[in-house]
Amino acid sequence: MSADQLGSGMVAEQLGGRPYRKRSHLRWIVPLVSAPVAFVGFGWSQYLVWLSAAEGDLQSLLLQLALLAAAFLVPVAAVIVAIVQAVIVHGRARRAKGRFTATERATIEAREASDRGRGAAVDLRALLLARQLPAEIRVWDVVPGPGEFFFLDTRADYFRYYGRDVSYTRTSGFYVGRPAFVAAGLFANAVSNTVNASVAHAQAQAQWRDRQQVRLLVSNQRLVCQVSGGRWLSFHYSAMTAVHPEVDSWTLVTQFDSAEPLMLRGVDVPAAAVLTVRMTHGEDALGRHPGLMSLEGKD
The missing domain is CATH 2.30.29.30 (Pleckstrin-homology domain (PH domain)/Phosphotyrosine-binding domain (PTB))
Known part of the structure; x- marks a missing residue:
């Protein structure tokens, strides 16, 4: 059986996903519809709190700020979820019709060859x-x-x-100058030799x-x-x-x-x-x- 003839359930199983169903579109429709609803709802709530708040009421001010932030952040999050789910559902619908990307087709063929x-x-x-x-x-x-x-x-x-036998070259140097300069040069040589020895040991294993x-x-x-x-x-x-x-x-x-x-x-x-x-x-x-x-x- 060719990849194009596989049922959506079998293909989804081979690709590690769920089979496509028409009601799957609710996964992106619901978040998309909820975005403007959330914007209006939180915005209206913030407006009502503002109308009823007494001047200088810190608690009401904080609540207004929270509602205002929610009026923008919740719709943005809902739109992001809708986009992600729309891409996923579109992929399932495409595969259900027997249309696959090169990577998906390679995955299916590899699984069939293994079977x-x-x-x-x-x-x-x-x-x-x-x-x-x-x-x-x-x-x-x-x-x-x-x-x-x-x-x-x-x-x-x-x-x-x-x-296998692996050799490495030990580095050395002759340093003249201030004690700090000489110490730094000797330390650099020691680090370099340690790294080279570790690499050679790993390659020889x-x-x-x-x-x-x-x-x-x-x-x-x-x-x-x-x-x-x-x-x-x-x-x-x-x-x-x-x-x-x-x-x-x-x-x-x-x-x-x-x-x-x-x-x-x-x-x-x-x-x-x-x-x-x-x-x-x-x-x-x-x-x-x-x-x-x-x-x-x-x-």
Whole structure:
């Protein structure tokens, strides 16, 4: 179903808002009508107080000032509320007619892609639990190994986890002059060196690096990623020492003995995670692995 054909309720839910209804216009009509009513009401009240006030009555004077301020501030606030609500209601009415901004359309498409990805993971898990294999796909870019079959060709965000050596230059200076000038120069050097050391330490810490969008292939033997520069990197299931599927966050993390940990993230990564768990832990893990339990009974 295209975005233009979605009902107003479904679209509002996808965009995090309420569905459009005709009575929604009351949200801006009521404040707009109340603005002149408030102006006249408070203004007339101020006039009546002025007529009945005794000369030199401080309490009446303060009440008049309060009513006069309300006569201007309350209508202004009501008009502001009316404008804000009119914009909101107009947006809902526009979306109810199937007209969306580029940002709204991107949000809808992203949500639909996420739903499709999750549904594919649910279906794949059920298929594998039924001891059936998904359809094989033909991949011409990568040479398959003996007995290797590819099942998934998609895109994903790619990360590697590692630290690195970072150096920094210590600043120093020779200062001649008044004691205050020398002390200020030495203090500035100390601050600069401390900041540089902190930055270098933070950059050297092990963290997820090398983020990029990659092409991801999933076979019965490995995960294959085409990274920047067109290089193909293989991550064989037999070399994995730990597998962490996090399907609710669209993430798969794998660890290795002789390589940096790999993290993949994307709408189709849950399906890749299901295949990876099946190939590394066996069929029984599909129904028992904690990282896949949220796929149980979801359509």
